[in-house]
Amino acid sequence: MNGARDQEPKNERNDERKANRRGAARLAAVQALYQMDIAGTDLNEILAEFESHWLGGEVEGDKYLPADANLFRSIVRGVVADQRQLDPAIDQALTRGWPLKRVEALVRAVLRAGCFELQSRKDIPARVIVSEYVDVANAFVDRDETGMVNAVLDMLARSSRAEEFGQKGG
Numbered sequence: 001m002n003g004a005r006d007q008e009p010k011n012e013r014n015d016e017r018k019a020n021r022r023g024a025a026r027l028a029a030v031q032a033l034y035q036m037d038i039a040g041t042d043l044n045e046i047l048a049e050f051e052s053h054w055l056g057g058e059v060e061g062d063k064y065l066p067a068d069a070n071l072f073r074s075i076v077r078g079v080v081a082d083q084r085q086l087d088p089a090i091d092q093a094l095t096r097g098w099p100l101k102r103v104e105a106l107v108r109a110v111l112r113a114g115c116f117e118l119q120s121r122k123d124i125p126a127r128v129i130v131s132e133y134v135d136v137a138n139a140f141v142d143r144d145e146t147g148m149v150n151a152v153l154d155m156l157a158r159s160s161r162a163e164e165f166g167q168k169g170g
Helices: 002-039 043-054 069-093 105-120 126-138 143-160
Strands: none
Touching: 002 043, 002 069, 002 105, 002 126, 043 069, 069 105, 069 143, 105 126, 105 143, 126 143
């Protein structure tokens, strides 16, 4: 009888570790996309650099969480492959007169990664994706920009996954 109760914390720890690995992958993906945008780094070069130095490694004395490498690759490759479809969707969700190209590069990376996951990862609830990317944004930008990330991703989630929000498809 006690064995079942002992098992629950282990499962919770495994779920927590898995969630942390996914969160670390999202954070690394945003950093990689930012670096690609700013420095013009090639896709294969950025994947190799992050996988060998950043994912679960130590850089300049900072220890990085182990990340889900498959999710990291999926997000970075997916954003690069789908950027021509992602950017217009994000532009439409942004306030009129404020196109994506005018948004700071790091916030642009967060929005692209979040939009990609909302469109391609139907196995992950939309609210989880929005929350994760708001957390990622919070690590880098101020409250106003984090609020904007939340609003834009929420709007994209509600339009692309209306059924999850009790709305008719749109």
